[in-house]
Amino acid sequence: SQQGEEDPQALSIQEGENATMNCSYKTSINNLQWYRQNSGRGLVHLILIRSNEREKHSGRLRVTLDTSKKSSSLLITASRAADTASYFCATDRAGNQFYFGTGTSLTVIP
Protein backbone atom coordinates (compact mmCIF):
# COMPACT_ATOMS: atom_id res chain seq x y z
CA SER A 1 0.00 0.00 0.00
CA GLN A 2 1.13 3.54 -0.57
CA GLN A 3 2.72 5.29 2.31
CA GLY A 4 2.22 8.91 1.42
CA GLU A 5 -0.06 11.39 -0.15
CA GLU A 6 0.92 14.50 -2.00
CA ASP A 7 -0.81 17.70 -2.74
CA PRO A 8 -1.63 19.29 -4.92
CA GLN A 9 -2.24 16.49 -7.40
CA ALA A 10 -1.65 18.92 -10.22
CA LEU A 11 0.03 22.31 -10.32
CA SER A 12 0.32 24.74 -13.21
CA ILE A 13 2.52 27.80 -12.95
CA GLN A 14 4.26 30.35 -15.15
CA GLU A 15 7.94 30.05 -15.87
CA GLY A 16 9.94 31.91 -13.25
CA GLU A 17 7.46 31.32 -10.46
CA ASN A 18 8.12 29.05 -7.51
CA ALA A 19 6.42 25.66 -7.18
CA THR A 20 5.66 24.05 -3.84
CA MET A 21 4.57 20.47 -3.40
CA ASN A 22 3.69 18.77 -0.16
CA CYS A 23 3.93 15.19 0.96
CA SER A 24 2.38 13.59 4.01
CA TYR A 25 3.15 10.14 5.30
CA LYS A 26 1.76 7.81 7.91
CA THR A 27 4.47 6.02 9.86
CA SER A 28 7.87 6.89 11.22
CA ILE A 29 10.69 7.01 8.72
CA ASN A 30 14.46 6.97 8.50
CA ASN A 31 14.58 9.26 5.52
CA LEU A 32 12.43 10.76 2.82
CA GLN A 33 13.37 11.24 -0.79
CA TRP A 34 11.99 13.21 -3.68
CA TYR A 35 12.00 11.91 -7.23
CA ARG A 36 11.09 13.34 -10.57
CA GLN A 37 9.52 11.46 -13.45
CA ASN A 38 9.10 12.72 -16.94
CA SER A 39 6.11 11.30 -18.76
CA GLY A 40 6.55 7.58 -19.44
CA ARG A 41 10.11 7.55 -18.21
CA GLY A 42 12.02 6.27 -15.21
CA LEU A 43 12.61 8.13 -12.00
CA VAL A 44 15.39 10.55 -11.26
CA HIS A 45 16.52 11.01 -7.69
CA LEU A 46 16.41 14.65 -6.63
CA ILE A 47 17.19 14.88 -2.97
CA LEU A 48 17.25 12.87 0.25
CA ILE A 49 16.48 14.27 3.67
CA ARG A 50 17.07 12.26 6.82
CA SER A 51 14.69 12.13 9.72
CA ASN A 52 17.03 14.21 11.88
CA GLU A 53 17.24 16.97 9.27
CA ARG A 54 14.75 19.77 8.90
CA GLU A 55 15.80 21.42 5.67
CA LYS A 56 18.02 20.66 2.73
CA HIS A 57 18.98 22.52 -0.40
CA SER A 58 20.21 21.40 -3.78
CA GLY A 59 20.46 24.00 -6.49
CA ARG A 60 16.97 25.39 -7.05
CA LEU A 61 15.44 22.74 -4.82
CA ARG A 62 14.60 23.17 -1.18
CA VAL A 63 13.16 20.36 0.87
CA THR A 64 11.78 20.59 4.37
CA LEU A 65 10.83 17.81 6.72
CA ASP A 66 8.58 18.02 9.76
CA THR A 67 8.57 14.64 11.46
CA SER A 68 6.10 15.80 14.12
CA LYS A 69 3.56 16.47 11.39
CA LYS A 70 4.81 13.63 9.20
CA SER A 71 5.10 15.93 6.24
CA SER A 72 7.63 17.24 3.78
CA SER A 73 7.63 19.93 1.15
CA LEU A 74 9.56 20.40 -2.05
CA LEU A 75 10.10 23.91 -3.32
CA ILE A 76 11.39 24.54 -6.82
CA THR A 77 12.46 28.14 -7.23
CA ALA A 78 12.56 30.10 -10.48
CA SER A 79 10.82 27.32 -12.35
CA ARG A 80 11.63 26.50 -15.95
CA ALA A 81 9.59 24.80 -18.64
CA ALA A 82 11.99 21.85 -18.37
CA ASP A 83 10.81 21.32 -14.79
CA THR A 84 7.51 20.05 -16.14
CA ALA A 85 7.21 16.52 -14.77
CA SER A 86 5.64 14.48 -12.02
CA TYR A 87 7.23 14.66 -8.61
CA PHE A 88 7.00 11.93 -6.01
CA CYS A 89 8.07 11.66 -2.43
CA ALA A 90 9.22 8.29 -1.19
CA THR A 91 9.57 7.10 2.37
CA ASP A 92 11.42 4.11 3.68
CA ARG A 93 10.47 1.55 6.22
CA ALA A 94 12.09 -1.47 7.81
CA GLY A 95 13.42 -3.88 5.23
CA ASN A 96 14.76 -1.10 3.02
CA GLN A 97 11.51 -0.87 1.13
CA PHE A 98 10.30 2.40 -0.27
CA TYR A 99 6.79 3.66 -0.60
CA PHE A 100 5.82 6.41 -2.95
CA GLY A 101 3.37 9.20 -2.52
CA THR A 102 0.58 9.83 -4.97
CA GLY A 103 2.62 12.39 -6.86
CA THR A 104 2.21 15.95 -8.06
CA SER A 105 2.02 16.71 -11.75
CA LEU A 106 3.77 20.02 -12.37
CA THR A 107 3.30 22.01 -15.55
CA VAL A 108 5.48 25.07 -16.09
CA ILE A 109 4.13 27.31 -18.80
CA PRO A 110 6.80 29.11 -20.85
Added chain:
Amino acid sequence: GAVVSQHPSRVICKSGTSVKIECRSLDFQATTMFWYRQFPKQSLMLMATSNEGSKATYEQGVEKDKFLINHASLTLSTLTVTSAHPEDSSFYICSAPVGGVTDTQYFGPGTRLTVL
Protein backbone atom coordinates in the same frame (compact mmCIF):
# COMPACT_ATOMS: atom_id res chain seq x y z
CA GLY B 1 26.66 7.73 -11.03
CA ALA B 2 25.12 4.33 -10.55
CA VAL B 3 23.14 3.00 -13.47
CA VAL B 4 20.30 0.53 -13.57
CA SER B 5 19.11 -0.80 -16.90
CA GLN B 6 15.97 -2.64 -17.89
CA HIS B 7 15.24 -4.80 -20.86
CA PRO B 8 13.09 -4.67 -22.83
CA SER B 9 11.96 -1.07 -22.71
CA ARG B 10 8.70 -1.92 -24.37
CA VAL B 11 6.90 -5.20 -25.01
CA ILE B 12 3.59 -6.08 -26.57
CA CYS B 13 2.30 -9.60 -26.14
CA LYS B 14 -0.81 -11.66 -26.56
CA SER B 15 -2.97 -12.61 -23.64
CA GLY B 16 -1.83 -15.87 -22.05
CA THR B 17 1.84 -15.52 -22.84
CA SER B 18 4.62 -14.97 -20.32
CA VAL B 19 6.92 -12.00 -20.41
CA LYS B 20 10.32 -11.68 -18.76
CA ILE B 21 11.72 -8.32 -17.77
CA GLU B 22 15.37 -7.93 -16.79
CA CYS B 23 16.81 -5.44 -14.36
CA ARG B 24 20.57 -4.99 -14.23
CA SER B 25 22.83 -2.91 -12.07
CA LEU B 26 25.56 -1.91 -14.47
CA ASP B 27 28.35 -0.61 -12.29
CA PHE B 28 27.55 -1.84 -8.81
CA GLN B 29 26.36 -4.94 -7.07
CA ALA B 30 22.87 -5.12 -5.66
CA THR B 31 21.91 -7.82 -3.21
CA THR B 32 18.47 -6.29 -3.12
CA MET B 33 16.36 -4.92 -5.91
CA PHE B 34 12.81 -3.68 -5.92
CA TRP B 35 10.05 -4.07 -8.48
CA TYR B 36 7.32 -1.49 -8.89
CA ARG B 37 4.27 -1.21 -11.07
CA GLN B 38 2.84 2.06 -12.23
CA PHE B 39 -0.52 2.49 -13.91
CA PRO B 40 -1.13 5.57 -16.07
CA LYS B 41 -1.21 8.80 -14.12
CA GLN B 42 -0.72 6.95 -10.86
CA SER B 43 2.09 6.50 -8.43
CA LEU B 44 4.51 3.63 -8.17
CA MET B 45 3.30 0.65 -6.22
CA LEU B 46 5.90 -1.59 -4.67
CA MET B 47 5.30 -5.14 -5.82
CA ALA B 48 8.13 -7.11 -4.35
CA THR B 49 11.64 -7.09 -2.98
CA SER B 50 14.08 -9.23 -4.88
CA ASN B 51 16.82 -10.80 -2.78
CA GLU B 52 19.94 -12.29 -4.28
CA GLY B 53 20.19 -15.97 -3.41
CA SER B 54 16.85 -16.21 -1.65
CA LYS B 55 13.15 -15.92 -2.26
CA ALA B 56 11.56 -12.63 -3.12
CA THR B 57 9.33 -10.88 -0.64
CA TYR B 58 5.97 -9.87 -2.08
CA GLU B 59 3.72 -7.05 -0.99
CA GLN B 60 0.25 -7.84 0.16
CA GLY B 61 -2.08 -8.46 -2.74
CA VAL B 62 0.66 -9.31 -5.23
CA GLU B 63 0.41 -12.85 -6.54
CA LYS B 64 3.78 -14.55 -6.28
CA ASP B 65 2.80 -17.22 -8.79
CA LYS B 66 1.77 -14.53 -11.23
CA PHE B 67 4.86 -12.39 -10.89
CA LEU B 68 7.89 -14.64 -10.66
CA ILE B 69 11.05 -12.99 -9.46
CA ASN B 70 14.52 -14.45 -9.75
CA HIS B 71 17.61 -12.70 -8.43
CA ALA B 72 20.24 -15.00 -9.83
CA SER B 73 23.27 -12.79 -9.45
CA LEU B 74 24.42 -9.63 -7.74
CA THR B 75 23.68 -7.60 -10.84
CA LEU B 76 20.55 -9.16 -12.29
CA SER B 77 16.96 -9.58 -11.20
CA THR B 78 14.20 -10.78 -13.48
CA LEU B 79 10.47 -10.35 -13.25
CA THR B 80 8.34 -12.78 -15.23
CA VAL B 81 4.71 -11.95 -15.73
CA THR B 82 3.13 -15.35 -16.27
CA SER B 83 0.01 -15.90 -18.34
CA ALA B 84 -0.31 -12.20 -18.90
CA HIS B 85 -3.73 -10.62 -19.25
CA PRO B 86 -4.73 -7.12 -20.40
CA GLU B 87 -5.07 -5.97 -16.79
CA ASP B 88 -1.36 -6.67 -16.35
CA SER B 89 -0.59 -3.93 -18.85
CA SER B 90 1.44 -1.40 -16.95
CA PHE B 91 4.78 0.32 -16.56
CA TYR B 92 7.16 -1.88 -14.58
CA ILE B 93 10.14 -0.23 -12.92
CA CYS B 94 12.96 -1.76 -10.94
CA SER B 95 15.31 -0.08 -8.54
CA ALA B 96 18.40 -0.93 -6.61
CA PRO B 97 19.97 0.74 -3.59
CA VAL B 98 23.63 1.56 -3.86
CA GLY B 99 25.92 0.11 -1.29
CA GLY B 100 23.32 -2.24 0.12
CA VAL B 101 21.61 0.42 2.19
CA THR B 102 18.65 2.40 1.12
CA ASP B 103 20.12 5.86 1.15
CA THR B 104 19.48 6.37 -2.50
CA GLN B 105 17.83 4.08 -4.91
CA TYR B 106 18.61 4.17 -8.58
CA PHE B 107 15.78 3.38 -10.89
CA GLY B 108 15.73 1.65 -14.19
CA PRO B 109 14.12 3.40 -17.15
CA GLY B 110 11.07 1.17 -16.92
CA THR B 111 9.40 -1.41 -19.15
CA ARG B 112 6.08 -0.67 -20.80
CA LEU B 113 4.06 -3.89 -21.02
CA THR B 114 0.99 -4.02 -23.20
CA VAL B 115 -1.05 -7.20 -23.22
CA LEU B 116 -3.48 -7.52 -26.07
